[in-house]
Amino acid sequence: MKNIAVLTSGGDSPGMNAAIRAVVRTSIYNGAKIYGIKRGFNGLIHGDVIEMNLSSVADIIHRGGTILRTARCEEFQTAEGLQKAVNIADVFDFDGIIVIGGDGSFRGARELSKKGIACIGVPGTIDNDLAYTDFTIGFDTAVNTVLDAINKIRDTTTSHERISIIEVMGRNSGDIALYSGLAGGAESIIVPEVEYTCDDVCKRLLQGKNRGKLHSIILLAEGVGKATKLAEEIHNKIGMEVRVTILGYLQRGGSPSAFDRILASRLGARAVEALLQGESGQAVGIRDNKIISEDFGKALEMKKTFNTDMYELAKILSI
Structure with a gap:
């Protein structure tokens, strides 16, 4: 294993630089x-490649985003685009590629693996929607970003005795909200x-109002x-005044938390070790605080289990 490449793909997440x-x-x-x-699979197709050294990654562990940039690439999803990527990998004589990203990025890495290019995936997404790993890089930072917003919004919600709805990211996963x-x-x-149901939400709001609570966060x-x-x-149902805050891309930026920096460092190092040991078609992750690896196929097929115990606890503590 003489030549290793790394790319970041899909949505950025805090900790990718780490x-x-x-x-x-x-x-x-x-x-x-x-x-x-650079720029994910799009950069691979077009040969946007640079050799890196120790100085290339100096003073980046604390920075959000990704110094390699990222992009989505529809061309890579075609047979012709995939072959272009393979050709570039051959030109640069890559022995292995480490792909940092979410489920879409892992699917791309899996296709490269099928073409004979050793690939290891590192889970980088704020959504925490990959079932094979307990946590993905960027999730903890996103949660803390939302928490900071909740604290600030609660101040004004309390002052004006209003209801605030805060919409958070996560695609089809509710982990950030939970x-x-x-x-x-x-x-x-x-x-x-x-x-x-909206009736359930309204009932909780009215119950709170009846005991003297004049503000709420949803x-x-x-x-x-x-x-x-x-x-x-x-x-329309209960006539209460409601304000909406959509946090949007605010959740994807910012300096990564200590947890995300450590997780990213452990997973990045393990990905290299996996390639050096001759592994391919694997995604590294963390389970019960131990670094693990899982076959791309299984990692992508596993269904995420929602933490209903934590959800019920939140309901109990918010009465």
Whole structure:
């Protein structure tokens, strides 16, 4: 294993730079050359490749985003685009490629593996929606970003005695809403994994009002629907004033938390070690605080189990 490449693909997440740093320095420590592929699979198709050294990753562990940039690439999903990527990998004589990203990135890495290019996946996504690993890089930082927003919004919600709905990211996963909602003391947490009705939400609001509570925070995961629609429904049903805050891309930026920096460092180093040991078609992750690896096929097929115990605890503590 003489030549290793690394790329970041899909949505950026805090901690990607820490993972790149770990990949670069672990590769060099083990005597391999390391190359950075810019702009994900799009960069691989077009040969946007640079050789990296120790200085390439100096002072980046604390930075959000990705120094290699990222992009989505529809061309890579075609047979012709995939072959272009393989050709570029051959031109640069890559012995292995480390792909940092989410489920879409892992599918791309799996296809490269089928073409004979050794690939290892590192889970980088704020959504925490990959079932094979307990946590993905960027999730903890995103939760803390939402928590900070909850704390600030609660101040004005309390002052004006209003209801605030905060819409958070996560695609079809409710983990960001669940974790930040529990930590932030939200009165209601609405996630794709648990059925809800507007009547249920209104009932909790009225029960709170009847005991003298004049403000509430509702956390809504984007996979459920639009916060503006829910706000309108609540107002039409019970006449209470509702304000909406959509955090959007704010959740994907910022300096990664200590947890994400450590997780990214451990997973990035393990990805290099996996390649050096002749592994391919594997995704590294963390389970019960131990670094593990799982076949791409199994990792992508596993169904995410929602933490219903934590969800019920949040309901109990918000009465």
